[in-house]
Amino acid sequence: MSSSSPMRSLHINNINPHVKEAKYAVRGELAIKSEEYRSRLNRGNPPTPPENPLPFDTVVSANIGNPQQLDQKPITFIRQVLALLENTGLLENEEALKTSFGYNQDAIDRARWLLKEVGSVGAYSQSAGAPGIRQSVANFIERRDGFPANKDDIYLSAGASSGVNTLLHIICAKPETGVLVPIPQYPLYTASLSVLNARCVPYYLDESHSWGTDHYVIKEAYEKAVSEGTDVRAVVIINPGNPTGASLPEGDIEAVIKFAAEKHLVILADEVYQTNVFIGQFHSFKGVLRKMQQKEPGVYDYVELASLNSVSKGMVGECGHRAGYFELVGFDSEVQAQIYKFISIMLCPPVIGQCLLDLVVNPPKPGDPSSELYEKEYNGIKNGLKQRATALYEAFKEMEGMEIGEPQGSMYLFPKIRVPPKAVEAAKEADRTPDEFYCLRLLDATGICVVPGSGFGQKPGTLHLRTTFLAPGTEWVGRWTKFHKKFMEEYS
């Protein structure tokens, strides 16, 4: 890696400008700096000089929803099955699996079934994923919504991110193409739209009403964009919200669907946090749409909905396995053929991840031998997440200048912060936004890595930060509280 030279083909000013424009703060400067701190602490490389030791012992990566990095244990049943798929030789001694390693018959049976479906986890599957696993996903959606689902409309993907990438590639036809995106949002959307040289049409979520989604606001944003020559083709909804955690009530979903039907917009429903709900209830867009179609036959026949889900979130938190899926509803068959071709170019999603998805959408049933432990582990994680969210929320409530609503869901808190004018001044001098400045100072002082609100978008004049509530224990919350007090004093 060397510095710029006219002798090279590529330099910062002649590479793809749309890649350059893209912003992705979740793994940006702060995350990179935190990894450097982690490596200094773990390996002494570069060694921490005695005259300049780090003022913390551990780095807390609260910048990204990555539960297993923060010591969340994987669910036993899931990993038991995956191990059998990787080393099928283990299946040759069922007795030893049971007596020496606590396997139950249902884990062994499931592994045998999955091997029948995929052949080997080392073989490419069909581009959209193994048919048997897509059928499992269809069955899961049917059970969830009470309406049929068809495996041929289900596309397995390497996490929801890859699914979003596929769908935006299809939708973004020209530079004038616009996609409605909630603000604040998970920056995958704005980053992908930048790379695709298409327009982000922002609509603001209502912080004063628990980050609610107001279809009038969407309509206003839509009309403004259209008046500016934007060809708005789709609307993104993140439900439950990231970074907000808010769950949409059924009526709000209906309003969005009605609006999308009226304006012929594709609905991209990012539903990866569908089980991470503390307040309210998750309603799937597919379920609500089907009910509307039943109530008013013919009116909503042509609504195009893509619903995304992932194994990275929920209680399993299996981010590293890169698995997820999207379901298409109401899409044109020729368009689906193009989607199929597009995903074929990258061959197929990771097959062991596909198998993991099968286990997530089809866990042991009550009465199955592995069911009891599965439920215990699942609920343990669920309760733990709620407790951590609440503890962090309570701490934020006590901090001067922090404003925060009760934790609603997802894996994040997104408090509003007010910093003293002197801190705003100091940030300006450091060529930083005030929220960036705060988060950088927090990292340098405590090792806690969070993401400034500007990384997700926020109403002008407001400042926020996003933190996961995944880290165990309360020691780190104490570090933060102490830092915050000092920071506020320093700039008061």
Add this chain to the structure above:
Amino acid sequence: MSSSSPMRSLHINNINPHVKEAKYAVRGELAIKSEEYRSRLNRGNPPTPPENPLPFDTVVSANIGNPQQLDQKPITFIRQVLALLENTGLLENEEALKTSFGYNQDAIDRARWLLKEVGSVGAYSQSAGAPGIRQSVANFIERRDGFPANKDDIYLSAGASSGVNTLLHIICAKPETGVLVPIPQYPLYTASLSVLNARCVPYYLDESHSWGTDHYVIKEAYEKAVSEGTDVRAVVIINPGNPTGASLPEGDIEAVIKFAAEKHLVILADEVYQTNVFIGQFHSFKGVLRKMQQKEPGVYDYVELASLNSVSKGMVGECGHRAGYFELVGFDSEVQAQIYKFISIMLCPPVIGQCLLDLVVNPPKPGDPSSELYEKEYNGIKNGLKQRATALYEAFKEMEGMEIGEPQGSMYLFPKIRVPPKAVEAAKEADRTPDEFYCLRLLDATGICVVPGSGFGQKPGTLHLRTTFLAPGTEWVGRWTKFHKKFMEEYS
């Protein structure tokens, strides 16, 4: 999935036209049809009506290099370790692993080391992959080339395809950007350039000289493109070749590097078949470049090289795990920062695949307890591939109108076919190219799925097909021979 309607947002004529333009025959119509045949045979769904049974018992997927779908067994050591990473509970009883399941201590130790490096395979890693595994890759490259490699220039990826996608995203700055691509080529390149709305600048490989790469031909293609207003920025070399199998001699690589240096072109060296060599020898672009830099200091300092590798190919054939890497040489540091940001948007490559890559680049050493079996399995696969290639080659030599050189490497044979004029006529009537027509008839008659030469590009007026030589046994070769004879008779 339903038919076109003006009520929908998306139809075939208003989606992204660049996605529509992309062609990817390796998983195109023939592959989809073969999967339908497979499902009819395996499940009787839709049932094969007695009056119209399929004229074959099995589908042979020779369209794609997917060894484990064709019954290649995974390497024991690799899968033993992966199982321990998925189910770390297995590590709690080392004795049982050894006595009941044949584990050696080195597999157990490696699993513990990898767990230390990645934490959990369910956690996101750093965007470019776990640092310890990137170091393993760097060590492998050092051993291979005899020159240093730096882990910070190594980016793990979800297979080489994902790496190519990343690099082309950076390079393709505008519609006039051009990339030199060998013809015939693996269609990932043309498909990706279509999606990115950039120009493919084709240069032909020399069939009459064992599919050699002639730098004068590259120069000619370059000059023609430049004269047409194309901003040529990179040259793709597939070495050993796909679909041709040809290995470049050192002198040819030097000539390409000289040319790239002169014209300031990035070299994209697709080296995924580096161990799949029967004739000639693999020389890495990195190794040759470093030697040239030693010989003539200062002259080649600014050559930009990206070298790609994958666990899908080689002897392990672990396609389903989606793992690979690319190494950057001579890239500008600001450009590398943009590459890092770009890959961050998709978070990280599958972590279990990263671990698999570690095992592939760092197999058991001679004397390690797992070494003997590893070598035996590895060589068994290598010899098996050569035998299969030779058997298929011998069969092709006997077929009327087939022209083929000795198998050189990779996983493919790419014979030239001449079909009778009546067959060309029949193809025209069926709105097919003659090679497509032949391959479709082959599939319908025998269940053997191969890819027409038009899917890779071929000199006008010539016809080819690509088949893998991965399928075991000779029964399927017999099917093909019989079909070919009948086909030639029918149209003679």
